[in-house]
Amino acid sequence: MGSLDPRRLSVYVVTSTGFVPGRGHRDVALAAIEGGATAIQLRAPELADPQLEQLATELEQACRAASVLFVVNDRVSVAAAVGAGAHVGQDDDAATARLELGAQHPLGVSVDTPEQARAAAAAGADYLGVTVWATPTKPEAIPRGLDGLRAVAEATPLPVVAIGGVNTGNAAEALGAGAAGVAVIAAVGAMPDMAEATRRLAEAVTRAWGPR
Secondary structure, eight states, X not given: OOOSOGGGGSEEEXXXXXXXXXXXXXXXXXXXXXXXXXXXXXXXXXXXXXXXXXXXXXXXXXXXXXXXXXXXXXXXXXXXXXXXXXXXXXXXXXXXXXXXXOTTSOEEEEOSSHHHHHHHHHHTOSEEEEEOSOOTXXXXXXXXXXXXXXXXXXXSSSOEEEESSOOTXXXXXXXXXXXXXXXXXXXXXXXXXXXXHHHHHHHHHHHHHOOO
């Protein structure tokens, strides 16, 4: 599709559980919205579809009220049911996801190479995700480094989100390598004050961009 405003991807928070006892996906998402996140991804593989749909419905409404982009990880049928976008990986069929979501909802695709980036664009993706640095939150993801990020960003006009080991200290490096935004998990979900952590990430992004 390629019609998504890249600015909506600049501060992208992926939900999590397990970092702090008693803290769940809802807590992370709402704190990130409060802190100025521009996008929220609900990533809850442990939830069955009915529970995921209930939570996604609540978060979609909260994100819409705050003008924050909202996507559901992997479960395209749930995303479509609640009127959200979706983010899928290489094990999923992006073209099928595009059809299920319809044209009006954003589709993100995780890619590793320029070839995968071009294929995702042809399938109707709105944005791409690239793992830049190693991360314990997703150890199976192979880090591509800044050069890999740059290669993907140059392969298509689609905006690219950098994920994997991203934090306030290295966000500028990812943006300088061509990312339109930075996505974090632990850098918000594991922090004592998640809203403040999101604000600090947003400030780091703003500093990296400079006057625009």
